[in-house]
Amino acid sequence: MDHVAAETPICSAKGCRAEAVWVIAWNNPKIHTPDRRKTWLACEEHREHLASFLGMRGFLKDVVKIQDWDFPEDV
Template sequence: MALGVESASGICSARECTEAARYRIDWRNPAIHRARTKTWLACEEHLTYLENYFRYRSFPFEVSAFVVPDQEEPQDH
């Protein structure tokens, strides 16, 4: 899945945060996006806050390490 423009910036998705992201959170709102997954990024400080945001709303989500797109290893074709 390709990251959106906001996520590709490598900055935490928490409001007004300007810290570099360390985590990638892929999530969806089943009431609106049945098959569509969105991606938010989190710095160390905001990871728990964003996880709690999804848990409170019962949104399915998955947390993984954020890898800057330019640093991703090329895939074999």
């Protein structure tokens, strides 16, 4: 059995409980090494808002469908 949580991934937007379908990868260059990727999960409704929020700050690195994201093995 896959060790990734069997739970439904939930959107990271405040107060949202919808199923996440996107991974938004970001990095704050002031505190993270260039190769480090932090992630937020997003539903369809909040993908653009969350990506825009990070993009305005220069943190956005990638937006990928959740099934295409390579999650680390040690999660």
